Amino acid sequence: MQRKQRRMARGKVTWVYYLRTILVVGSSLFLIWGCEGGSQTPRVTVAKRQQSHRTPPKKNEEKVVDEKKEDPYTYNPVGKRDPFKPFIALGPKKPVSKAPLTPLQRYDVSELKLVGILKGPRGYRALVEDAGGKGFIIGKGTLIGRENGKVKEIHEDRVIVEQRYKDIFGQMKHREITIPLRKPGEGGAK
Secondary structure, eight states, rough: HHHHHHHHHHHHHHHHHHHHHHHHHHHHHHHHHHSSTHHHHHHHHHHHHHHHHEEEEEEEHHHHHHHTTTOHHHHHHHOOOTSSSOOSSSSOSSSSOSOOOOOOSSSSGGEEEEEEEETTTTTTEEEETTTTTTTEOOOOTTTETTTTTEEEEEEESEEEEEEEEEEEEOEEEEEEEEEOOOOOOGTTOO
């Protein structure tokens, strides 16, 4: 009895396997057969119908019809972006300069704290301090920061640093960073 049930169960499993295989193969063949002609078949039949209804062209008309055929597409790169050029410039970030970096160029502008501003006969000068407490005196035109910054202006209450950088498209941009003078109550000058 159990053998008979096992044989029936095996037969049922085999039957289900064959049915699934037939369905998969049949649907694949149906899809391939349906996609085989594509959209070109209707165009050919329409062209044949139009030709059968026309009167035979004369020799002069044949030349005109041949001249009206479109040329194959040719790519014209004028005014288009190079598809193989990366979006971001992968060259060196900073131009390599022969002159060694000053101590102020080794710090980022945000790491420096404006401690004081001095007014002298040559104009304003400022005292900036790094995180370790080391002070530097800067004036207009002093190179400062890692991003090739330069002190643009010094006012009574702030220092304006101008940085030049390349954006992702390789164009030179200018950015102004203001370093404010902190008042005694804000943890700045004592």
